[in-house]
Amino acid sequence: MELENLTIGQIHQGLIKKDFSALELCRSYLDRIKKKDKAISSYLTVSENLALSQAEEVDKMINLSSEIPLLAGVPCAIKDNILVKDLKCTASSKILENYIAPYDATVIEKLKQEGVIILGKTNLDEFAMGSSTENSAFGPTKNPHDLKRVPGGSSGGSAAAVAADLSSFALGSDTGGSIRQPASFCGVVGLKPTYGAVSRYGLISLASSLDQIGPLAKTIEDAKIIFNAIKGKDLLDSTSAEVQSSSHLITQSIGDLVIGVPKEYFIKGMDPEVEKVIRGAIKKYEEVGAEIKEVSLPHTEYALPCYYIILPSEASANLARYDGIKYGYSERARSKGILDIYFSSRGEGFGEEVRRRIMLGTHALSSGYYEAYYLQAQKIRTLIKEDFNNAFKTVDIILAPVTPTPAFKLGEKIDDPLSMYLSDIFSVAVNLAGLPALSLPVGKIIDKDSGSELPLGLQIIGKPFEENKILEVGALFEQ
Amino acid sequence: MISKEEVQHIAKLARLGLSSAEIKKLQGELSKILDYVEKLKEVDIAGVEPMSHSVLVENIMREDRIDEKRKLQNGKFLELALNSEKGYLKVKSILK
Numbered sequence: 001m002e003l004e005n006l007t008i009g010q011i012h013q014g015l016i017k018k019d020f021s022a023l024e025l026c027r028s029y030l031d032r033i034k035k036k037d038k039a040i041s042s043y044l045t046v047s048e049n050l051a052l053s054q055a056e057e058v059d060k061m062i063n064l065s066s067e068i069p070l071l072a073g074v075p076c077a078i079k080d081n082i083l084v085k086d087l088k089c090t091a092s093s094k095i096l097e098n099y100i101a102p103y104d105a106t107v108i109e110k111l112k113q114e115g116v117i118i119l120g121k122t123n124l125d126e127f128a129m130g131s132s133t134e135n136s137a138f139g140p141t142k143n144p145h146d147l148k149r150v151p152g153g154s155s156g157g158s159a160a161a162v163a164a165d166l167s168s169f170a171l172g173s174d175t176g177g178s179i180r181q182p183a184s185f186c187g188v189v190g191l192k193p194t195y196g197a198v199s200r201y202g203l204i205s206l207a208s209s210l211d212q213i214g215p216l217a218k219t220i221e222d223a224k225i226i227f228n229a230i231k232g233k234d235l236l237d238s239t240s241a242e243v244q245s246s247s248h249l250i251t252q253s254i255g256d257l258v259i260g261v262p263k264e265y266f267i268k269g270m271d272p273e274v275e276k277v278i279r280g281a282i283k284k285y286e287e288v289g290a291e292i293k294e295v296s297l298p299h300t301e302y303a304l305p306c307y308y309i310i311l312p313s314e315a316s317a318n319l320a321r322y323d324g325i326k327y328g329y330s331e332r333a334r335s336k337g338i339l340d341i342y343f344s345s346r347g348e349g350f351g352e353e354v355r356r357r358i359m360l361g362t363h364a365l366s367s368g369y370y371e372a373y374y375l376q377a378q379k380i381r382t383l384i385k386e387d388f389n390n391a392f393k394t395v396d397i398i399l400a401p402v403t404p405t406p407a408f409k410l411g412e413k414i415d416d417p418l419s420m421y422l423s424d425i426f427s428v429a430v431n432l433a434g435l436p437a438l439s440l441p442v443g444k445i446i447d448k449d450s451g452s453e454l455p456l457g458l459q460i461i462g463k464p465f466e467e468n469k470i471l472e473v474g475a476l477f478e479q
Numbered sequence: 480m481i482s483k484e485e486v487q488h489i490a491k492l493a494r495l496g497l498s499s500a501e502i503k504k505l506q507g508e509l510s511k512i513l514d515y516v517e518k519l520k521e522v523d524i525a526g527v528e529p530m531s532h533s534v535l536v537e538n539i540m541r542e543d544r545i546d547e548k549r550k551l552q553n554g555k556f557l558e559l560a561l562n563s564e565k566g567y568l569k570v571k572s573i574l575k
């Protein structure tokens with residue numbers, strides 16, 4: 001029996017019926033990682049001992065009772081900016097290369113209670129800054145569909161691990177598209193929950209008003225199971241909120257569903273192949289009876305520049321904690337005074353993109369520039385959110401592309417920061433507005449040179465806390 | 480274009496030790512990004528309130544009491560630091 005491509009539901013059934021044990025399942029994944037991950041490099045740490053002991057616990061549980069949680073025994077991978085107690089947590093940065101997490105993130109505590117098996121920690125762009133996973137201090141991850149291409153980022157390791165069947169599911173984090181864009185590039189389901197739906201306690205902060213943890217999974221159903229397991233208010237994160245359960249679609253038939261398509265997301269110069277796939281997917285919804293309506297989000301063109309003020313500003317403040325003293329990489333030995341420790345540890349410990357964004361954010365927040373940059377961006381953020389509020393007065397959900405292109409080649413954009421930033425053009429507005437959004441694989445584009453089939457995701461955007469609705473709309477397409 | 484002196488000033492504020500080659504490279508890169516975000520200045524923001532979070536953020540209050548379950552062993556944090564003594568972090572002298 002092939003154990004590596006089972007859904008969560010299939011794993012659950014298999015364990016209860018004793019078709020296989022949790023230990024067998026866990027071992028088969030660990031073997032597969034050993035064999036296949038050399039080429040892909042999705043994992044930074046494989047936590048074999050933890051995984052095996054968790055699997056043994058689950059098997060004990062099954063021997064006592066057939067009533068086990070749905071996620072018990074399901075192997076998963078965790079982005080390496082989420083703390084798992086006693087495992088290394090590097091954020092793919094030299095400055096944290098030897099950092100051992102002293103506690104569990106809230107999402108990890110919740111998953112452990114469900115009995116998941118943690119296979120290891122996955123690669124990312126350093127501190128989640130990037131769109132290709134090339135900004136990792138420990139080397140890039142490759143796209144399993146074409147090893148010459150990037151898996152997207154920053155949750156590239158998580159997306160690649162799920163796509164290559166090196167994990168049943170994975171957790172990622174999304175600040176400006178970091179779950180949805182790699183999900184699109186790797187052909188897996190990726191959910192960025194509403195800001196506040198999932199606790200950020202134990203997530204290494206990038207931009208605190210934008211960051212959200214979410215699942216990368218093989219199917220919509222799997223994504224839903226994981227989201228339900230990790231969501232909810234947490235006293236340790238004051239921005240977390242209880243997800244309202246009144247937001248189900250169930251009462252609504254497909255004939256009553258009004259889908260908005262924002263005209264600003266189909267711009268001149270867009271890859272025609274991408275447009276074809278996305279338009280084709282939207283047409284399928286029309287064919288089954290949904291009403292398609294063009295909407296306008298007039299401030300769309302300002303979302304990316306707005307994001308590239310707000311994100312670096314928040315990041316520069318959040319990353320001030322890496323000082324070469326409390327933990328992490330330190331140039332202490334070679335430094336003369338305390339200031340010298342800061343300058344040399346941070347200068348050496350942070351990679352190029354991280355330094356660039358710290359500089360940008362420090363500038364935007366500095367005296368004389370704050371109003372022109374940061375305050376202006378915060379006001380435009382209000383306008384971007386109002387655009388969505390207005391659109392949602394007449395439509396239930398919004399469909400759009402996730403990315404302007406399929407996965408690009410390794411090295412293609414790494415030397416041009418601005419062109420890398422532009423690959424987030426369709427994903428950042430959702431974070432600024434705090435909305436939930438899904439990336440659902442809906443098609444493939446064939447690369448003429450290599451013949452590889454490159455997946456592409458459709459973005460399904462919902463009103464705040466309507467994760468269930470966007471998941472159900474996604475499920476309609478899967479059917 | 481942002482000047483070399485400005486880049487050096489920002490690096491100082493950010494506590495980043497950068498070589499002169501890195502300063503020069505950043506001068507070009509930051510200028511390009513700042514030109515791009517210049518676009519934001521065309522938006523009419525008269526009367527618009529700034530937004531820091533997409534949700535209403537409220538403080539969570541609790542009793543001022545230690546949760547023994549969450550209490551970490553002091554040593555666990557100090558182990559992560561490179562230099563500690565008698566339960567304290569040890570740093571280089573700050574005052575002359």
